[in-house]
Amino acid sequence: MHDSPNMSDSRYSRHYAGRVVEDDDGNEYRVVMRFDVCPVCHGNGKHVNPALDDNGLSEESASDADFMEDYMAGVYDVTCGRCDGLRVVEEPDPTRNPQRVLDLWFERDAELEQDDAIQRAEIAAGC
Numbered sequence: 001m002h003d004s005p006n007m008s009d010s011r012y013s014r015h016y017a018g019r020v021v022e023d024d025d026g027n028e029y030r031v032v033m034r035f036d037v038c039p040v041c042h043g044n045g046k047h048v049n050p051a052l053d054d055n056g057l058s059e060e061s062a063s064d065a066d067f068m069e070d071y072m073a074g075v076y077d078v079t080c081g082r083c084d085g086l087r088v089v090e091e092p093d094p095t096r097n098p099q100r101v102l103d104l105w106f107e108r109d110a111e112l113e114q115d116d117a118i119q120r121a122e123i124a125a126g127c
């Protein structure tokens, strides 16, 4: 029994085993991932509740001094839904994946986000 020279390689592939995209013909492609600062919270791990200022603050809110004080102090902050408070997100590495794989990834990403949006809308509607 001796150390396999490929030990770190196998750890690597296990870690990324789930990062696979599939095209319409059922061909699977492994996606090379990297960590990026979260584009939503910019590395803070939290952001102001999007329900409050998704479409910009209302004039009424913006002229309410008490509200603005709380707002600036982070009272309305929620844990970032994109990175779950981790401050970084796993993204496909644009320099290490073929364009085809990136296209498939972002297609799937967009679909997932659509599902999310539908779910949020249903929750908001009280379904």
Ligand SMILES: [Zn+2]
Residues within 6 Å of the ligand: 038, 039, 040, 041, 042, 043, 044, 045, 046, 080, 081, 082, 083, 084, 085, 086, 087, 088
């Ligand atoms: Zn984030």
